[in-house]
Amino acid sequence: MSSVELTGPPQVAELDRGRGGPSGHSLASSRRGFPPLLGALASVLAGTVLIAVHASFYGNWMIDDAAITFAYSRNLADGFGPVLQPGVEPVEGFSNPLWMVLLALGKLVGLFDTGTLFGIPDYILFPKGLALLCCAAILALVYVAAKRVTPRPALVTVIAGAALAANSSFVIWCFSGLENSVYALAVTAVAVVTLCGVNSGTLLTAKVAVSTGALAALAGLSRPDGVIYAAAFPIVVALFTRRGGLAPAVRAVLLSAAGFLVPFGGYLLFRWIEYGRLLPNTAVAKAQPLPAIADIAKAGTVLQYAGWLLVAVAIVCLALVMQKPSKLRAGMVALVVPFGLSVIAFCVLQADWMGQFRFATPIWALGTLGGTIVIVETVRKARIRGRVLLVATLVVATVSSVDGFYTQGKKYRDVPKTPFCSVVERDARVTNGVADLLKLPDSAKIGVIDLGGMSLVSRLQVIDLAGLADRVIADYLSTADFAGERQYVFDQVRPELISLIGSWDTTLGFAQDERFAREYEVLYRSPRDPAAFGDVGVWVRKDLVRDPAVLAAAQKYVTTETQKVVAANSVAHLRSCGDILRPGQTPAR
Numbered sequence: 001m002s003s004v005e006l007t008g009p010p011q012v013a014e015l016d017r018g019r020g021g022p023s024g025h026s027l028a029s030s031r032r033g034f035p036p037l038l039g040a041l042a043s044v045l046a047g048t049v050l051i052a053v054h055a056s057f058y059g060n061w062m063i064d065d066a067a068i069t070f071a072y073s074r075n076l077a078d079g080f081g082p083v084l085q086p087g088v089e090p091v092e093g094f095s096n097p098l099w100m101v102l103l104a105l106g107k108l109v110g111l112f113d114t115g116t117l118f119g120i121p122d123y124i125l126f127p128k129g130l131a132l133l134c135c136a137a138i139l140a141l142v143y144v145a146a147k148r149v150t151p152r153p154a155l156v157t158v159i160a161g162a163a164l165a166a167n168s169s170f171v172i173w174c175f176s177g178l179e180n181s182v183y184a185l186a187v188t189a190v191a192v193v194t195l196c197g198v199n200s201g202t203l204l205t206a207k208v209a210v211s212t213g214a215l216a217a218l219a220g221l222s223r224p225d226g227v228i229y230a231a232a233f234p235i236v237v238a239l240f241t242r243r244g245g246l247a248p249a250v251r252a253v254l255l256s257a258a259g260f261l262v263p264f265g266g267y268l269l270f271r272w273i274e275y276g277r278l279l280p281n282t283a284v285a286k287a288q289p290l291p292a293i294a295d296i297a298k299a300g301t302v303l304q305y306a307g308w309l310l311v312a313v314a315i316v317c318l319a320l321v322m323q324k325p326s327k328l329r330a331g332m333v334a335l336v337v338p339f340g341l342s343v344i345a346f347c348v349l350q351a352d353w354m355g356q357f358r359f360a361t362p363i364w365a366l367g368t369l370g371g372t373i374v375i376v377e378t379v380r381k382a383r384i385r386g387r388v389l390l391v392a393t394l395v396v397a398t399v400s401s402v403d404g405f406y407t408q409g410k411k412y413r414d415v416p417k418t419p420f421c422s423v424v425e426r427d428a429r430v431t432n433g434v435a436d437l438l439k440l441p442d443s444a445k446i447g448v449i450d451l452g453g454m455s456l457v458s459r460l461q462v463i464d465l466a467g468l469a470d471r472v473i474a475d476y477l478s479t480a481d482f483a484g485e486r487q488y489v490f491d492q493v494r495p496e497l498i499s500l501i502g503s504w505d506t507t508l509g510f511a512q513d514e515r516f517a518r519e520y521e522v523l524y525r526s527p528r529d530p531a532a533f534g535d536v537g538v539w540v541r542k543d544l545v546r547d548p549a550v551l552a553a554a555q556k557y558v559t560t561e562t563q564k565v566v567a568a569n570s571v572a573h574l575r576s577c578g579d580i581l582r583p584g585q586t587p588a589r
Contacts, residue, residue: 039154040143047161048136054165055132055175058413059574060124063354064420066177067452068468069094070123073103074113074456082274084455084469085462085583092275093451093469095282097267098186098221099179102130113581121576127177134181135164135174141185141192142369148199149331150377160372166402168409169305169357170364177420180361183222187338187362188369190215190229194236195334199327203240204252209233213259220264224283225345225359230260232338239333277471285467285474291348298347302360305408306367307401313393314371317378328377332370339366354417356408419569421577423453425587426536426565427499432459433561433586434523434554435497438544445495449504453577459584463495465508482509490515498539505537521545523558526566536562561587 072082072094080086082100084093094100103126106112112126142160146153164170174181193211197203212233219226233256241249272278303311322329342362352358379390431446431454440460447463448454454462455469465485467474476485486509489495498510498520505511520539527535538558545551564587578585 040140040157043154043157043161044136044139044143046158047139047165048132050162050165051135051171051174052132054168054171054409055128057409058172058175058416060121060421060576061413061416061574062124062127062175062177062420063416064418064423064450064452065354066127067420067423067456069096069100069179070103070113070127070177070452071455073100073107076100077104077107077113084451084464088461089471090274091469091471092271092277092280093282093464095224095280096179096183096222098218099182102182103127106130116579121579123581124576128175131174131181134185137185138164138188138365141188142372145192145195145331145335145369146373148196149328150373150380152376152380156372156376159376160368163368163372164364166405167306167364167368168405168412169360172356172409172412173358173361176358178358179222180358183219183226184361184365186215186219186222186226187229187342188365190219190232191335191338191366191369194233194338195331198236198240198330198334203237204245204248206252206255209252209255210259213256213261214263216256217260217262217264220260221267224280225349227264228341228345229338230257230264232341235337236334239337240330281471281474282468285477286350287478287480288350295347298351299343302343302346302357302363305357305360305404306364307397307404309393309397310401313390313397314367314375317374317390318370320378321374328373332374335366335370335373339363339370342366356412418450420453421575422565422569423450424457424577424581424585425453426562426569428454428457429585429587430558430561430565431497431499431538432457432584433588434538434540434558435460436586437554437557438496438540438550440496440544444497445493446497446499447489447493447495448499449501450499454499456581457583457585460497463489463493465489465498465500465504482507486510486513486515490519494519494541496541496544500537500539502535518542521551523555524562526562536566538562 068084071084075084075086076082078086081090082092082094083090103112106122106126107114111117112122114122116122117125139157139161143153143157146156150156170184174184190212193208193215194203197205197208197212202208213230216226216230216232219229234253237249237253268278271280275281277284318332321332342360346357346359346363349359375394379387379394382390427448427450435444435446442459442461444460445463446454446458446460447465448458449466451462451464451466451468462469463473464470465473467477467485472488473485476482476488490513500508500510505516510516516539519542521542523538523540525537540551540554545554
């Protein structure tokens, strides 16, 4: 058991009062007034600006999957309920209810999905602006945590802000339109509240216990794997509690569990009533496998992305900090626990097709917080010779890591994953146009893979062939029953149009199924290049184009319009796709 332990509620065991302990910090803590506030604001603002500058590097790009949540938010705000399209069966095709609600609130107050803000489409500006606010809040929490354990909180915050701004993975996914920013904020809040509780001796109070539980619930409502942070508070309490404090510790853990279960359990009840499942439909479709020992190796890929030398420096500094009892050591224990949980969550999750370590955002936030604190404190306490050696090593490690981040960021910027505006233009508007040409009613169906832009702009009923927003297809995919899915699609749903990307026609077995060739006519099929975004195909049900002239007109239309979008795709991630997005839009309007 660590010597940095609770002796009972809410007292913290007497800690070493030597250099770097509370006495070194108490002087800074005692300062009150404008200068400390100015330092806090300046450090948070500086880091936020750096993050914003890096985010601008990716232009208006947002991943198409983010637009799935946009569609649910729009329909919730418009009174249709949390559904993909008005009037369709309720299916939970999103896994980020907190983010979805925040976007819906933005629409209700006229800041999202209504037009432009400062000349920029609000479907781009609002999610990115909300992400920037979350990043600023993360840095504010960094300052709060640093102020508890070091006399240089502003310095720690500035360095942490610069580190997060340099990290391409962190910036890409925080500003992708997805929930990563609010998820990282919730996780950081769990860690910082726990640290403050340990530092102030209030860990076992009801306020801290309930707060950590509620914040863990917010993390769980941001992403399904966020539920793991409900374990952070109990683990920290177990590490710091002596036998004499067992009863108060159990009481605090129960209060934290209640703080988690009330909001999260309430949403589970809503999910069951509204959608008939205890898991989001997305989780069913993706069929998350059980953890395996080999998954541990994924942690090494994260370390490699961050830079082995920089990580090694942080680990050495952490080891030095942990040698003697101090409030800094206690604070690091409180941070290491949620950080460890973030690594476990990343390792357990199956690999993500979107790249750039999308699931590692909490690792970057917590790792940067803890790493910056221990490095700054080690440099501050070191003697001249050791300080020079450490700073020189840090310079080399930082240059190496930043170079790696820049390479990764430039690579992703040049070839981004599935820009949602490209899906709007290539899939939704083009198929709306051919649907108009064929005089299809709004009740007609279209089977698709890229769902986000389609759900926002298509006037047809969208059938998600990847199963995220389709309960029946999700059940088939959960057991890899592709034959069952094809039977359902061809014999029951019979969509009037089908739009497939990449090799999905082969993955789902459509290309090998005689019903596909017998019942559907190709309108457009790009040259097979799995690496190209233009690798797309569009098919129409043959009974709708019996007249050869109609078929030829439809083929010419889809080919011409699709090739225009593909040709323009090299800058698709740097631009928007119009001031406003509405169902029924075509390339001409």
